[in-house]
Amino acid sequence: MIDFDNVSMRYDPNHTALSNLTFHMAKGEMAFLTGHSGAGKSTLLKLAALLERPTNGKIVVNGCNYKRVSRRKIPYIRRNIGLIFQNPHLLPELTVFDNVALPLVIHGFSHQEIQKRVRAALDKVSLGNKERCYPKGLSGGEQQRVGIARAVVNRPALLLADEPTGNLDPDLSAEIMNLFQEFNEVGVTVLVASHDLPLIASMRHRIITLKQGRLFDAGAQLQWQANHVQEEGVLV
Amino acid sequence: MSLSDRWHKLLERHAHASVSSLGRLWRTPFATMLTLLVIGVALALPACLYVLLGNVQSFGQGWDKGAQISLFLKVSVSQATAQDLASQLKQRDDVANVTYISPQDGLKKFQAQTGIGDIVEDLHSNPLPAVLEVQPTLSVQTPKSIEALLTDLKRLPQVDIAELDMQWLKRLYTIIEVIRRGVWALAALLGLAVLLVIGNTIRLSTQNRRQEIEIIKLIGATNSFIRRPFLYSGMYYGLFGAIIAWILVSITISWLNVPVVQLAKLYSSQFSLHGLGFLGGVKLACVGIVLGFFGSWFSVNRHLRANEL
Ligand SMILES: Nc1ncnc2c1ncn2[C@@H]1O[C@H](COP(=O)(O)OP(=O)(O)OP(=O)(O)O)[C@@H](O)[C@H]1O
Ligand SMILES: [Mg+2]
Numbered sequence: 001m002i003d004f005d006n007v008s009m010r011y012d013p014n015h016t017a018l019s020n021l022t023f024h025m026a027k028g029e030m031a032f033l034t035g036h037s038g039a040g041k042s043t044l045l046k047l048a049a050l051l052e053r054p055t056n057g058k059i060v061v062n063g064c065n066y067k068r069v070s071r072r073k074i075p076y077i078r079r080n081i082g083l084i085f086q087n088p089h090l091l092p093e094l095t096v097f098d099n100v101a102l103p104l105v106i107h108g109f110s111h112q113e114i115q116k117r118v119r120a121a122l123d124k125v126s127l128g129n130k131e132r133c134y135p136k137g138l139s140g141g142e143q144q145r146v147g148i149a150r151a152v153v154n155r156p157a158l159l160l161a162d163e164p165t166g167n168l169d170p171d172l173s174a175e176i177m178n179l180f181q182e183f184n185e186v187g188v189t190v191l192v193a194s195h196d197l198p199l200i201a202s203m204r205h206r207i208i209t210l211k212q213g214r215l216f217d218a219g220a221q222l223q224w225q226a227n228h229v230q231e232e233g234v235l236v
Numbered sequence: 237m238s239l240s241d242r243w244h245k246l247l248e249r250h251a252h253a254s255v256s257s258l259g260r261l262w263r264t265p266f267a268t269m270l271t272l273l274v275i276g277v278a279l280a281l282p283a284c285l286y287v288l289l290g291n292v293q294s295f296g297q298g299w300d301k302g303a304q305i306s307l308f309l310k311v312s313v314s315q316a317t318a319q320d321l322a323s324q325l326k327q328r329d330d331v332a333n334v335t336y337i338s339p340q341d342g343l344k345k346f347q348a349q350t351g352i353g354d355i356v357e358d359l360h361s362n363p364l365p366a367v368l369e370v371q372p373t374l375s376v377q378t379p380k381s382i383e384a385l386l387t388d389l390k391r392l393p394q395v396d397i398a399e400l401d402m403q404w405l406k407r408l409y410t411i412i413e414v415i416r417r418g419v420w421a422l423a424a425l426l427g428l429a430v431l432l433v434i435g436n437t438i439r440l441s442t443q444n445r446r447q448e449i450e451i452i453k454l455i456g457a458t459n460s461f462i463r464r465p466f467l468y469s470g471m472y473y474g475l476f477g478a479i480i481a482w483i484l485v486s487i488t489i490s491w492l493n494v495p496v497v498q499l500a501k502l503y504s505s506q507f508s509l510h511g512l513g514f515l516g517g518v519k520l521a522c523v524g525i526v527l528g529f530f531g532s533w534f535s536v537n538r539h540l541r542a543n544e545l
Contacts, residue, residue, distance in 0.1 A: 075459075106458075
């Protein structure tokens, strides 16, 4: 589903956000993305959602080579990816229903189809009774769930979430993660960036760790720790 | 998806965009009204001048119905030849009527008009030539075709001098032409101003809705989807601005019309100012809509291009 081949990203010439990153995610897989602040998690997700173009390397998502996607075609790629952010990015002037309906309106679905799908998505995130509310009248967790409903209402094949639980208390965080797992169970590929190590460790999915823009595997981590301890030992 | 489905979908999207942008204008009534007034005044000024110019032109046309060419015949031409020539000229398409005035009649007329009969009576012979007064048909009463008729008549061998009575008519037309160009130049400048006002208003609203645009881009909105409501807003500004301009023009014209009618009555004329009329109103609305469309088109595209990857 996601293929990064030797991908590098530099926002400015002397600072590398991602360097020579190669990784693969199978269709229907769920994985977590973690790493220190500034490790490049958001950058990776932005590249996967075609919000940025890489400086080098090849990215193929859902069978589509991003290099070949012209600017005009980007919107159509986005429609097949559900994006969720720490801040749910809702439109304050629209009701919950209209916010969730937005991707369908953009896609040009019929009125009846929109009604049906929005209701289903809101039920899925247990907000069926709040469709007439405005985002301002919702709690942080509820807003985040509206954001998730909007991301899945189009039934995308891929969900990308960037610290979706960053603002939420542990119970709500677990609830949201379970929601992602439910989507994954019906075949959606899910990649979630998160700091919440205890929570993601409890979920038994692959964990991809980034460190200064590079992939950081467990073996290397042990090696690094060993080296570090040794260095410290020498210093002490 | 069938073609009619696609049409249906497109129509639905346009309906959605047009209604929602109308609602958006309605939600900020004060700001919207202010912008509309600026546009209305900017459109009303050239529209007013345009209408007044049209009135001057039709006023001038009323006068040139009296345009007349006097042919002073050579002294050698006999009365019979002159009358022959008169009936010959009457056959022409561009001539409505020809009146023969013999030297004797001319002298009598001259005496009656000037009241210097005594001096004339002292003369032993009549110094006046025979005159043919030619009235052009109404359809040729433009300065150009009258001019053409005049040069034709000048070439006739029997004619000594051909004179158009109303040289001032030509001057009037020249002055009107100068004013007309002035009005167009002013209209172009003020049209540009309307374009800029609408462009700037839309630029501000893209700025205010920057986040919203960003968000709907994230969920797969195409540029044309994002552009559509802004284009409708621009066209609404143009349309409603034009309606305000139409009202301003109507008020101005009817206000001016009162003294104009009084003045015309003094000259026992039925003249009265005409306003923009229905067609003029439609034209004004079209101009407003087109300016609004392009003003917002430029603004939105600039915004979209600046935020593209
Ligand atoms: N738009 C940008 N312009 C310039 N540099 C950027 C931009 N976005 C990210 N960076 C840089 O790229 C690096 C990776 O940033 P990124 O946002 O991917 O980190 P992150 O892992 O998501 O961090 P966090 O956990 O704090 O969200 C950082 O050094 C950051 O300063
Ligand atoms: Mg981040």
